[in-house]
Amino acid sequence: MLKLYNTMAREKxxxxxxxxxxxxxxxxxxxxxxxxxxxHAMSQVSFDVIRRYLVFSGYDVKFVSNITDIxxxxxxxxxxxxxxxxxxxxxxxxxxxxxxxxxxxxxxxVQPKATEYVDEMIELIGKLxxxxxxxxxxxDGVYFDISKFGGYGKxxxxxxxxxxxxxxxxxxxxxxxxxxxxxxxxxxxxEPFWESPWGNGRPGWHIECSAMSxxxxxxxxxxHGGGADLMFPHHDGEIAQSEAGYGEKMVNYxxxxxxxxxxxxxxxxSLGNFKNIEDLEFPSMAIRYFVVSNHYRRPLDFSxxxxxxxxxxxxxxxxxxxxxxxxxxxxxxxxxxxxxxMDDDFNGPxxxxxxxxxxxxxxxxxxxxxxxxxxxxxxxxxxEREKVEVPEDVLRLAEEREAARKxxxxxxxxxLRDKIKxxxxxxxxxxxxxxxxxxx
Numbered sequence: 025m026l027k028l029y030n031t032m033a034r035e036k037x038x039x040x041x042x043x044x045x046x047x048x049x050x051x052x053x054x055x056x057x058x059x060x061x062x063x064h065a066m067s068q069v070s071f072d073v074i075r076r077y078l079v080f081s082g083y084d085v086k087f088v089s090n091i092t093d094i095x096x097x098x099x100x101x102x103x104x105x106x107x108x109x110x111x112x113x114x115x116x117x118x119x120x121x122x123x124x125x126x127x128x129x130x131x132x133x134v135q136p137k138a139t140e141y142v143d144e145m146i147e148l149i150g151k152l153x154x155x156x157x158x159x160x161x162x163x164d165g166v167y168f169d170i171s172k173f174g175g176y177g178k179x180x181x182x183x184x185x186x187x188x189x190x191x192x193x194x195x196x197x198x199x200x201x202x203x204x205x206x207x208x209x210x211x212x213x214x215e216p217f218w219e220s221p222w223g224n225g226r227p228g229w230h231i232e233c234s235a236m237s238x239x240x241x242x243x244x245x246x247x248h249g250g251g252a253d254l255m256f257p258h259h260d261g262e263i264a265q266s267e268a269g270y271g272e273k274m275v276n277y278x279x280x281x282x283x284x285x286x287x288x289x290x291x292x293x294s295l296g297n298f299k300n301i302e303d304l305e306f307p308s309m310a311i312r313y314f315v316v317s318n319h320y321r322r323p324l325d326f327s328x329x330x331x332x333x334x335x336x337x338x339x340x341x342x343x344x345x346x347x348x349x350x351x352x353x354x355x356x357x358x359x360x361x362x363x364x365x366m367d368d369d370f371n372g373p374x375x376x377x378x379x380x381x382x383x384x385x386x387x388x389x390x391x392x393x394x395x396x397x398x399x400x401x402x403x404x405x406x407x408e409r410e411k412v413e414v415p416e417d418v419l420r421l422a423e424e425r426e427a428a429r430k431x432x433x434x435x436x437x438x439x440l441r442d443k444i445k446x447x448x449x450x451x452x453x454x455x456x457x458x459x460x461x462x463x464x
Contacts, residue, residue, distance in 0.1 A: 029321060031255065031280050032179055037277070041083070045084055047078055047084070047085045047246050049088065049249070050275075052249070052258065052259075053089040053092070054120055055095055055097065056117050057097035057101055058097075060123045061291070064301065065127060067281050068127065071279075072127075072128070072130060073372060073401060073403065076130070076403060086133050087133045090135065091135060091136070091137045093138055094139050098113055127301075128405065134240050138227065138236070141239060144235040145208075146218075149208055155268060155269070157172050157173060165222070165228070166208040168206075168207055169201065172268070175267070182203075182256050203257070205257060206229075207231050208222055208228060209228055230257070230262055233262050234266045234269070238266065243273070244273045245275060246275070247278075248278055249281070250281075251280060259278065263275075280321070282318075282319075282324060283323050284324050286299055306332075306334075307338075309404055309405060313337065314326075316372050316404070341383065343450075345406045346459070348383070350392040355391060355393065358379075358388065358394050362378045362397075376402070382395075409461075418444060419460075422449075422451055425458070429453070449462060
């Protein structure tokens with residue numbers, strides 16, 4: 025029985041989808057104002073594992089993750105470089121896709137762009153205005169009145185009367201409440217815009233996800249995910265807009281991944297420790313192993329020492345796995361242990377411990393079959409063999425060793441294996457002959 029931690033309930037709950045056997049799953053995607061950073065890696069890999077396990081468990085998952093391709097930072101970045109927002113956004117989108125692919129993150133089933141759903145956003149804002157939840161501040165935009173929505177802040181626990189202007193809150197003259205947020209931002213001269221009943225402008229940040237998730241998954245849908253930093257104000261804003269506008273509960277389960285630090289400190293450009301994924305200079309699968317080995321709800325500290333340890337562990341695990349002989353079986357006992365841990369709020373570290381335990385169990389059979397199944401969830405490419413350029417002299421030694429092994433001349437076989445090792449390669453026997461891997 026799968027249980028997951030529902031942020032709204034603040035406890036683990038049994039997962040019961042709206043439609044038996046199917047899951048509607050929405051995760052807040054990246055804003056195209058720059059190349060992907062460590063926060064993106066944490067969230068992308070964490071929710072990729074959760075999605076994979078739902079599929080592994082037999083669910084038909086419709087996974088939706090959006091792209092924000094219009095906002096103030098995108099406009100500023102494009103203007104700074106003297107290029108169009110489309111060119112600026114497209115370039116960053118390619119960088120995101122490239123890095124996520126290297127990290128083994130599966131592409132979403134649906135990946136909507138904010139600019140493709142502006143009509144739906146305008147329609148939702150119209151509903152909010154009709155119901156008295158929205159008001160216009162001339163020359164600025166349309167705002168959501170949080171005092172009119174009784175449940176505002178129920179996800180994060182923020183109390184509206186305690187919200188302070190300037191603390192993740194935009195100060196705008198004419199706002200009825202400090203926490204009121206923009207639904208439609210009127211365009212200034214030279215800014216991109218869409219026509220609307222309130223004037224030319226563009227959508228606010230929160231309205232995007234409300235409109236896109238409703239259009240693609242309906243309301244309510246099963247799971248909404250994102251980083252813990254999005255809980256307030258973004259997810260609180262989504263809930264208020266969706267439930268006030270559509271008149272129904274938005275989501276049944278809210279999930280949030282933990283935040284990251286760099287060398288024990290909060291990551292930030294002002295602190296000089298802001299890291300893009302490409303800055304790490306570690307293999308992508310080692311980074312993925314590092315994230316997978318941490319529980320998705322826990323904070324994660326990126327440091328060179330921690331990443332090096334993860335790289336060493338990943339390479340050691342992969343070496344052990346590639347050294348296993350496939351007996352054509354699958355170890356169901358270890359798979360049951362694996363499922364038990366993953367069913368407990370997707371406990372990656374404990375599920376990984378099951379994998380390690382099985383690989384080291386000399387009495388276990390069906391290891392390769394079980395590794396193959398577990399890695400459908402972990403996505404670590406444990407059984408993929410790298411193409412290695414083997415020098416001719418090493419290949420010749422390996423062939424001589426294979427001949428000696430067939431002649432049962434084990435003393436010479438061992439001597440040749442040691443010579444191969446001196447040259448930086450490890451040789452393993454297989455049903456088809458031998459396998460050579462570089463020592464790392």
